[in-house]
Amino acid sequence: MKKVLVAVTNHDHFDKIQRATGLWLSEAVDFQAVMERNGVHVDYVSPDGGWVPIDAASLAPDSMNEACWRYYGDPAYCHHYLRDSLAADDVDPSQYEAIYFAGGHGVLWDFPTSTALASIAEAIWAAGGVVSSTCHGCAGLLGMRASDGAPFVAGKHLTGFSNEEEQACGLADAVPFSTQDALQEQGAGYQAAKPFSVHVIRDGNLVTGQNPQSAATVAKKVLNLIK
Template identity: 45%
Template sequence: MSKVLVVLTNVNKFATLDRATGVWLSEAAHFNEVMVEHNIDVDYVSPQGGYVPLDPGSVSSTAMDATNWKFYNCADFRNDALGKSKKPSEIDPADYDAIYYAGGHGVMWDFPDNTELATIAKAIYDRGGIIAAVCHGVVGLLPITNEDGSKFIAGKNLTGFTNEEEAINKLTQAVPFLAEDELKAAGANHTKTAAYTENLVVDGQLITGQNPQSARLVGEAVVRALK
């Protein structure tokens, strides 16, 4: 049976704003729902392990749908994903066929420099597994390197949260960098569609989605790749 490792953030607050953040619920829930539908097991890891905060915006009345409510109300999800996520040191990459980086603004602070998670992801990839990410979660790809020290994403086709989408959020100045700009600076071929519309890019074993609306598409593409 296949098994997927889902990466979540531990960051609960913007560094320069009195504004709460965390994982964007739908990016975990909609992806996870696809895994459940295909009997694929999921484990959760975060840079520090333990508690994972939810971005308050992701559980607002306008953001919640049936899938989000299902996972929000699920005690196992709250306990395993949000209450006691695993530490990177507790992960054996050989146990997983894919790794998926969920987003939310919190990841902008604890994903980009996390070499432990990057090493896990590259080990999964080198065994023929999948690296997947959605929205801001794509910044987790930045610290992944090849054996020669070059950037893993250099020359690869991908997508992720766009400068336009960040501007719509009015958070361009509140994040440490813009995801789209940093991916391009690392040599990636970043493509995008209209703001907040579904967009999936598959480049071999690398699968990325542009925004929260794309999380289920990423999950479905991961399932296709695993089969």
């Protein structure tokens, strides 16, 4: 059975404002649902392992879709995936065909500084596997390096949560950095579409989505690559 890793955050709060954060649930389960329907095994990995906080805003009725209700209402899912995620240091990347960095604002604090997550993704890429992300999950790409030591994203065509979308959320002044700006500063060929519309870019074995609405489409493109 083919296996993919879904990378998720352990970080649960903003620093500048009193607001909780964490994983944006649909970004994880929309991807997972596509994989599991097609016989692909999914594991969750986080920088520290264990508990995965959920951004409460992602549980609002207008953010919850069928997959969200199905997974979140499943005690086995909550226990195995949200309570007991794998620690990045304990993962053998050779066991996986792809890694997918799921978003939620929490990742802005722990994805870019996790050398263990970056090492997993670099190993999967070097072995011919797929690296992918959605929304703020692109922060996981920032810690990666190419074989020559340059930023992994330099010269690559990709997308992620846009400045316009961050402004629309009212959180542009609360985040530690802008994902769009950080990608561009590392030399990425960043592209954005209309805010909160499905937008996915494939550049070889790199697949990126702009926002939560893009997660299932990212999954389908990753699935095509690993199959």
